[in-house]
Amino acid sequence: MAAGSTYTPIATTTANGSVNSITFNSFSGYTDLVLIFLGKVSSGSGDLALRFNSDTGTNYSNTWLNSQSNGSSGRASSASSITLTESSYLDTVRDTLNIMNIMNYSNSNTYKTVLARSNKAPTGYAVEAKVGLWRSTSAITSITLFSTGSNPNFESGSTFTLYGILAA
């Protein structure tokens, strides 16, 4: 069996308080991507959402499970993004941690699936798991994370870190 070091840091972006979206577009050569967000918004509230290749069409869907009311589940079909958190998860007080696995992102045979988990302490929808789908067989060449709702800016210091994992 071949073995090689991977889980490579690709890029880290730290928000400066003046933007409500972050785009990565240079990450070729891996099998999976892992994108980690830790932060909050500077005003109001919103959800964290994901788009690929600047596709704003209704080509996304997702299914989630969270800890609200001892466990709840929901779904969104024909959405214009993969919404990674529900019910104004992003706010101005508590940092949200979101780990997104963007699986087999460069293949041209399958739609693209995202597995994500979110945590926010101490209240609200504190734990959440999500599976999202982008109905496109195109290789993912750009990833945009943005805040939904009133599109509040990401608080200064919020971090977005992208890793690449290469299979043998």
Add this chain to the structure above:
Amino acid sequence: MASSRVSKVKGKVLDIPNPPTIGTATAGAESASVAFTAYSGGKGGPTFSYTAKSNPGSFTGTGTTSPVTVSGLTAGTSYTFTVAGVNPTGTGEYSSASNSITALVGTAYESIATVTVGSGGSSTITFTSIPSTYTHLQIRGIARGSRSDQADGIVAQYNSDTGANYSWHEIQGSGSVAGAVGVANATYMGMQDSMAAQTGGASIFGALVIDILDYANTNKYKTQRSLTGNDRNGAGYVNFSSGGWRNTNAITSIDLKALYGTGFAQYTTFALYGIKGA
């Protein structure tokens, strides 16, 4: 020119290549990427490939284009690099030395093996001869089952053990309700609804990330956890699961099978990774 420095290719005598022009060396994890510009002066023999060599250590890397990666470096040690062209006659003169870099600490996460299902499908995916040199294992993949009507699950068995030596639990979201499942004395470790079905479009695949903890120790039963899911335009499942294998043997092989259907569809891919401990 000495006879040992020439060669004939299709009857033509080749000179050794002239050296390329060194570029920038960039530090990597126990490695370096060495850039250069090919010689274009019109003299010397053709270049078939390039060799980059470290100083100290004389670690080498080869490639046909810039940059060339040199692996095997010691983290924290400073290196410079030179590059030479290579053809059937031999290795040409080395370039001048690059800038100095300090090799970075290597990652604890390594790729071990990958299986991708071909056009005929597959009933079982097996990783064998798993080295015991890591602390934890992770399996990442995308999966599609054979069932035509609904999603399928994936099961794992270790060391070909098909006895009732497993137990597993999961919490799941169906898109409308949250639920939980627990199975004791099972013959496999279950991860329900982690594969997409044939319905909903042939391009839809579920996804999974499975962690197998402390897999090589011989004192403890083994524990697995996973995050899996498949979404078919909103009709899907997402699951957290954990399970135990009541065996103290080191895990040396893993079988992955479909929970209900006959197996995995084309393009299903599972990759096995090892995570080192200190």
